Every structure is written in C-alpha cells, then in structure tokens.
Amino acid sequence: MLAVVGPSGSGKSTLLRLLTGLLSPSAGTVAIGGADVTRVAPERRPVAMVFQGFALMPHLTVRDNIAFGPRVRREPRASVAPRVTAVASSLGLGALLDRYPGQLSGGERQRVALARSLVRDPVVFCLDEPLSSLDPQLRTDARKLLAPLLRADGRCAVYVTHDQAEAMTMGDRVAVLRAGRLEQVATPRELYDAPATTFVASFVGSPPMSLLPVPEGGWVGVRPEDVRLVPGDDGTVVDVEDLGHERHVAVALPGRGRVVARLGAGPHPPLGTPTGVEIGTTRAFDAEGRAV
Amino acid sequence: MRQRHYRRGLRLLMAPYVLGAVLLVVLPAIASFAFAFTRFDGIGAPRFDGLDVFADLFASSEFHDSLRATAVIAAVAVPLRVVGAIAFAMLLHRSERLASPGRIAAFAPVVVPDAATALVWLWVVNPVYGPLGIAARAMGFDAGPLLLDPWGARFVFIAVSVLALGEGFLVVLAARRELPGAVYDVARLEGAGAWQTFRRVTLPLLTPVVAFLVVRDTVASVQVPLVPTLVLTEGGPLNATKTLPVLVYEKGFAELRFGDAAAVAMLMFGLALAVAAVQLLFLRRRLRWESR
Numbered sequence: 001m002l003a004v005v006g007p008s009g010s011g012k013s014t015l016l017r018l019l020t021g022l023l024s025p026s027a028g029t030v031a032i033g034g035a036d037v038t039r040v041a042p043e044r045r046p047v048a049m050v051f052q053g054f055a056l057m058p059h060l061t062v063r064d065n066i067a068f069g070p071r072v073r074r075e076p077r078a079s080v081a082p083r084v085t086a087v088a089s090s091l092g093l094g095a096l097l098d099r100y101p102g103q104l105s106g107g108e109r110q111r112v113a114l115a116r117s118l119v120r121d122p123v124v125f126c127l128d129e130p131l132s133s134l135d136p137q138l139r140t141d142a143r144k145l146l147a148p149l150l151r152a153d154g155r156c157a158v159y160v161t162h163d164q165a166e167a168m169t170m171g172d173r174v175a176v177l178r179a180g181r182l183e184q185v186a187t188p189r190e191l192y193d194a195p196a197t198t199f200v201a202s203f204v205g206s207p208p209m210s211l212l213p214v215p216e217g218g219w220v221g222v223r224p225e226d227v228r229l230v231p232g233d234d235g236t237v238v239d240v241e242d243l244g245h246e247r248h249v250a251v252a253l254p255g256r257g258r259v260v261a262r263l264g265a266g267p268h269p270p271l272g273t274p275t276g277v278e279i280g281t282t283r284a285f286d287a288e289g290r291a292v
Numbered sequence: 293m294r295q296r297h298y299r300r301g302l303r304l305l306m307a308p309y310v311l312g313a314v315l316l317v318v319l320p321a322i323a324s325f326a327f328a329f330t331r332f333d334g335i336g337a338p339r340f341d342g343l344d345v346f347a348d349l350f351a352s353s354e355f356h357d358s359l360r361a362t363a364v365i366a367a368v369a370v371p372l373r374v375v376g377a378i379a380f381a382m383l384l385h386r387s388e389r390l391a392s393p394g395r396i397a398a399f400a401p402v403v404v405p406d407a408a409t410a411l412v413w414l415w416v417v418n419p420v421y422g423p424l425g426i427a428a429r430a431m432g433f434d435a436g437p438l439l440l441d442p443w444g445a446r447f448v449f450i451a452v453s454v455l456a457l458g459e460g461f462l463v464v465l466a467a468r469r470e471l472p473g474a475v476y477d478v479a480r481l482e483g484a485g486a487w488q489t490f491r492r493v494t495l496p497l498l499t500p501v502v503a504f505l506v507v508r509d510t511v512a513s514v515q516v517p518l519v520p521t522l523v524l525t526e527g528g529p530l531n532a533t534k535t536l537p538v539l540v541y542e543k544g545f546a547e548l549r550f551g552d553a554a555a556v557a558m559l560m561f562g563l564a565l566a567v568a569a570v571q572l573l574f575l576r577r578r579l580r581w582e583s584r
Contacts, residue, residue, distance in 0.1 A: 022477055043483025055474030059496040059581045069482035072492065100581040116478075 001150055001157045002185075003171025005164050005203075011180040012160040013052075016126045019158060020047050032124055043073065045124075048117035052129040054109050056101040056116075062088070063097040066115045087115045091145075107138045114149070125150055125157035131166065143170065164204050168192070176200050195221070198289035207241075207248050209283070210259040217287040222279050224248060227261035229269060232276020235259075237269050251277055327554035334548050345555045355556070357531035358539040364446060365535060366513040369453040374505050377460030378498070382490065385468045395465070399458035409452065410523035417448055442532030445525050449533055452520055453513060460505050467501040468494065496578075503575040510571065511564040536560045 004012050017023040018030055021042035029038045037045050056065050063084060064071070070080040088094055091111045101109055110130065117125060130146065131139045147170065150157040159170050167174050168188040176183040176191070176199070184196040195201035201209040201221045209221040229249065238258065239250035247263045259277060269275045284292040329345055332338035349355045384394040401409060419425040419437045428434060438444035471494065479489045495502075518537040521527060527534030527542065534542075536556060544553030 020481055022480060041483065042481045047481075049477075049481055051474045051477065053472075053474060055472065055478050057475055057478075057493065057496075059499070068478070068492075072479070072482045072484045072488055102581065 001147075001159055001170060001172050003159045003161060003167035003174045004177060005161055005167035005174060006177030006183075007203075008162060009179070010177040012162070012177055013128055014180075015177070016049065016128050016158065016160055019124065020049050020126055021045050043069075046122050047124045047126055048120040048122035049126040049128065050110075050113050050117050050130045053133050054101075054113035056109055056112055058101050061098050061100055062093060062104070062112050062115075065101065065112055066093075066119050068116060069120055083119055084115075087118045091115050091118075106134050107142060110134060110142055111145070114146070118149070123155060125155060125159075127157060127159045129161055130159070132161070132163075139166075146170070165206060168204070174204075176203060178203075192223075194291065195283065196291050198285050201283065201285070207260045207262070210257070211285070212253070212257045212259065214284075218292070219285040219289070221283040221285060222259055223281070224260045224262035226280035226282070227251075227259050228278040228280070229261055229263065230276040230278050233274035234277040235275065237271050237273055237275055240268065240271055251275060253277065324554040324557055327551050328558045329555075330551040331549070332551040332554075334550050338551065341551070345551055346559070349552065349555055349559070354531065354534070354539065358534050358536050358556075361446070361531065361533055362514060362535040365449050365453065365533070366510060369450045370506065370509045370513055372450070372454045373457045373509055374460060374502065376454060377457045377464050377505065378495075378502065380457065380461045381464035381468055382494070385465055391465065395462060398461040401456045402458040406519035407523055409456075410520040413448060413452055413520070414524060439525055440529050442530050445529060445533045448524065449520070452524075460509065463501060463505060464498065467498055471497050499575070499578050503572070503579065506575070507568045507571050510567050514560060514564045514567070536563075 004015060006012050014023065018025055019032075021030075021037070021040065025038065029036050031037065032046060057068060060068065066084045066088060067080050070083070085094070085097075088097055091114060093108070093111055093115060096104065096108060096112075101112065104112065110133075113130075127146075127150075131142050134142055143166075150159075159167070161167050161170070168191070171188060173185055174188055174191050175185045178199050184191060184200045186194075186196075191200060191204050195204060195209065198211055198219055198221070202211060205223065207224050209223055210227070211219045211221050214220055229251070235251040235253040235258075237249055238252045239248075241248040245265060247265070247268055249261045249263055249268050250258050251261065252258045259279070261277070286292050327338060329340060329342055330338035331341050331345070380394065380398060384391045416422050417424050417438045419434075424438070425434075436444075438448055475493055475497075476489065479493050484492060514536065518535075518541060521533055521535060521538045522541070525533045527538045537560070540553045540556045540560070543549045543556060
C-alpha cells in the first residue's frame with residue numbers, strides 16, 4: 001500500500017485521476033503492473049476508486065449502488081447478484097441492502113463505497129481521502145477495516161490523504177508530493193528518520209522537525225524527541241502545547257531560530273523563562289533543502 | 293424589545309402583499325366560488341341556481357369542445373415542453389459560452405408579452421407572406437391557411453406553447469449544475485456512455501425537479517393560454533382552440549354570463565388540482581429515495 005500525502009493543491013487527486021483514467025496525461029505514460037494503460041479507457045483499467053465523500057448515488061439502494069458498475073457494463077444479473085451479496089456481507093452490509101444512502105450513517109456509507117469498488121475486483125485500489133468525511137472516532141474503526149482488505153493478496157492500493165499521521169499508519173511506503181513534484185518515496189520509518197528534503201522534514205511528524213539555519217548555508221534539522229531542556233540560558237521558552245501525555249515546548253534561540261522539544265508529563269520551564277538546550281541526533285540539509 | 297420591533301417591521305413590509313393578495317386573489321376567488329352557483333349578468337342581482345349551472349354546462353357541446361381542446365393541447369404540449377427543456381439544458385450545461393446566450397434565447401419568449409408573441413406567430417403562419425407558407429410552397433405543396441383548419445390551429449398552439457420552454461429550461465439547467473461531479477466520475481469509471489449516464493444518473497437525480505415542472509406546466513397550460521388564443525383564433529375554427537380560459541372569457545365578457553363563467557373557472561381549478569394530484573401520486577413512487 002502506497003500512501004500519497006501532501007498539502008492541498010500538491011497534485012494528489014490529480015495523480016489518482018491519471019491512474020484511473022479520468023484524466024489523460026499531457027505527457028508521459030501511465031503503467032499498471034508494467035502494462036502501459038495510458039490509452040486505455042477507465043472501465044478497462046484494473047482499477048477501482050473510493051471517492052472523497054463516497055459519491056454514492058442517492059437514488060439507488062445499497063444493493064443497486066454496489067451493482068452499479070456491473071449493471072452499466074450489462075453483465076448478466078445472475079452473476080452480479082451473488083457477487084453483490086458476498087461483498088456486502090463481507091463488509092457487514094447484508095442487512096442494509098435495501099436502504100438508500102440517505103438512511104445510512106457515515107461509516108456505513110463508507111463501507112458501501114468500498115463495496116462498490118471491491119465488486120470490481122481491481123488490481124489497484126485508488127482511495128481519495130477515504131476517511132476525511134468521517135468523525136474522528138469512526139476513523140480508527142474504518143482504518144482497521146480498510147487495511148486488511150486493501151492488503152489482500154495481489155492487490156495494491158494508492159491511498160491519498162492530506163493527513164501525514166494517516167499516511168504513516170496506512171502506508172507500507174509513503175510518497176510525499178509538493179506542488180506536483182515527488183519529494184520522496186520511502187517507508188514511514190525512513191521518511192521520519194531520513195527525510196530527503198526540508199519540506200519532507202517539516203511535513204512529517206507532529207510536531208515536525210525543527211530546522212535551524214546554518215551560518216555557512218543550509219539547515220540543521222532536529223526531531224523534537226532529540227531535544228532536551230537542561231538548566232541554562234541558551235534560549236527562552238516561547239510556546240507550550242500541553243497534550244496531556246506529553247508537552248511540546250518551543251524555545252527561541254537568539255540568532256538561530258527556534259527548536260521544539262517533546263517532553264514527557266513531568267515539569268517543564270514555564271513560558272518566558274530562560275532554559276538550556278541539549279541537541280542529540282541531527283540531520284543536515286544543503287542550501288537547496290536537500291539532505292546531505 | 294428588539295424582537296417586537298422586528299415583528300412590527302415585518303408586518304409593515306408584508307402588508308402591501310397581504311392586502312394585494314386578499315383584494316386581488318382571495319376575495320375574487322371566494323366571489324367566483326359563490327357566483328358559480330348563480331345566474332348573474334353583471335347588471336341585475338345574481339339569482340341562485342345551485343348545481344343547475346353546472347348541469348347546463350355539462351350538457352352544452354361548447355363545454356365539451358373546450359375541455360377537449362384544452363386536453364389535446366396540454367397532453368401534447370406539456371410532455372414536449374418538459375422534454376425540450378431537459379434536452380436543451382443537457383445540451384447547454386457543459387458550455388458556459390453557449391449557456392449564457394442559450395439562457396437568454398430560451399427565456400426571451402417568457403419575457404416577451406404574449407400578445408407580441410402571438411402577433412409574430414400570426415405572421416409566421418400567414419399562408420401568403422409568412423415564412424411557413426413560403427417554405428411550404430417552395431417545397432411544392434400548399435399548406436393552406438393553417439389557422440382555419442382545426443388540427444392546423446391546434447398544431448400552431450402546441451408549437452407556440454412548446455417554444456415557451458424557457459422557464460423550465462432554466463430550472464433544469466440550474467438543477468443539473470447543482471448535481472455533484474463525483475457521481476459522474478463514478479459513472480465514467482464504470483464505463484457509462486452519455487445515454488447510460490443520463491438514464492442512470494442524471495434523470496433520476498433530476499426527478500424532483502422534473503416532477504415539479506410537469507405538475508406546474510400542466511396547471512399552467514390548463515389555465516393560462518388566453519391571450520395568444522384571442523389574437524390568433526378567438527377559439528376557432530369550430531372551437532378547436534377554445535380552451536377553458538377562452539370559454540371563461542367568452543361566457544363572462546362576451547355573453548355577460550358571469551355565473552357560468554365562474555362555474556367554468558371552478559371546474560378548471562378542480563381539473564388542474566386533480567391532474568396535479570394524480571401526477572404527484574405517480575411521481576412520488578419514483579421519489580422514495582428523496583423523502584428520507
């Protein structure tokens with residue numbers, strides 16, 4: 001599973017539309033499993049898509065929504081019905097088949113959208129922010145439901161999200177996009193430990209890596225857990241975010257920018273007081289922002 | 293305090309409309325209802341004649357002619373107009389460049405006074421110098437004076453009212469633009485062509501709007517087309533275009549039988565109500581998804 005993450009306007013959805021064939025590239029090719037599908041019509045590509053907001057047909061029942069694709073392609077009813085029932089019951093929708101989308105909860109709608117894409121039996125799943133219209137509590141459940149389905153054998157999924165935490169938990173690999181360009185593709189671990197650019201460094205992690213300018217050009221990046229606060233007067237505490245189980249303390253270092261330290265639930269220097277800073281592991285970036 | 297001010301302002305602003313509605317609509321409606329059971333020439337006192345007024349109407353061939361003329365014109369014109377409005381909206385909604393002039397062109401007949409439209413038609417169908425007559429002669433046959441033939445005259449009326457599809461067109465166009473793009477992406481992904489997309493997605497989603505149009509159009513065509521009739525045919529030939537409103541006008545203002553005119557108006561109202569009720573009942577089944 002590849003998670004694609006980036007700020008809005010970075011080209012995540014465009015990437016999916018190119019993959020599914022809803023858009024044609026003005027240059028280059030689209031290949032799935034090594035086969036060039038650039039000129040292949042969307043319905044002939046081995047892809048399925050789960051849309052942001054689900055895009056269910058409000059005038060069709062759950063059953064007809066799931067069967068929409070096969071019906072359009074005029075597949076024989078006798079072969080469609082059992083597939084629809086099987087997919088629906090595997091997602092716990094068996095009892096809801098005759099309901100309309102307007103009568104379903106957000107989580108149920110999401111499962112219907114998923115069922116509609118599963119019935120197509122695709123090689124590539126394209127998911128466009130599939131969790132963004134769910135309540136935060138439902139998201140965790142939905143994530144648990146999605147992951148095994150999408151990891152089933154022989155399948156791959158392209159999972160688009162703007163939420164870096166979601167990308168890190170869902171993706172076997174994560175692709176970071178920025179303004180239409182690929183910044184880095186790596187496992188979540190690599191992305192976190194060895195960001196290829198300052199953009200990735202400041203996008204991944206919460207709070208992200210602190211970037212301090214170096215006098216001779218370039219930056220030094222420090223993860224908040226590699227910063228320790230010690231007695232001293234290297235800088236001043238300018239911000240404290242208390243999350244309960246941990247605290248993010250921002251320290252302004254005169255002439256060197258600011259670093260954020262991740263502290264446990266213990267005591268911390270109060271806002272506005274001087275503190276000493278000890279920095280552990282760092283990452284170096286050149287003047288263009290690339291990792292050195 | 294502020295609430296009371298607001299209420300008083302509201303009443304003040306509504307007063308002219310309420311007054312107008314009462315004086316021009318409610319009171320005349322009540323009066324018509326009362327007059328419908330009387331013989332009244334507008335000079336002497338109305339004489340109560342009960343249901344005999346209606347009995348005489350049902351016995352007169354004039355009333356039956358009128359009912360038939362109304363039914364024929366409405367039965368052909370309403371479906372044509374609704375289908376035309378949908379077709380135009382589908383053609384033009386994609387292109388902003390065409391939609392704007394299209395909107396103006398389609399709406400023009402609605403804004404132009406009925407009498408002016410009727411005069412133009414009078415010229416169009418003139419057998420000697422009208423474009424229709426000239427075109428017919430150029431193709432080698434003589435259509436003759438269209439308005440002197442019962443079906444010819446009905447045809448002209450149907451054409452007049454079908455071309456007044458501007459309002460319906462605007463309503464459908466606006467409704468089509470409100471439909472979510474994502475369901476169309478789904479349709480494309482599944483390989484639905486233009487016709488399938490229209491039949492499986494657009495039309496069902498537009499059903500509420502189309503239902504409204506059909507009902508409103510029927511009611512309107514039972515009640516309105518008075519002015520063009522008076523200009524074009526005065527109800528002839530052989531009562532072929534003497535629709536119910538024309539009959540009301542004739543009874544009331546030509547024959548000074550206000551009681552009979554009121555009775556026809558009541559029947560017209562009842563007819564429109566009944567047709568609308570049947571249509572709504574029929575359409576409600578298709579709208580099950582929306583009510584939930």
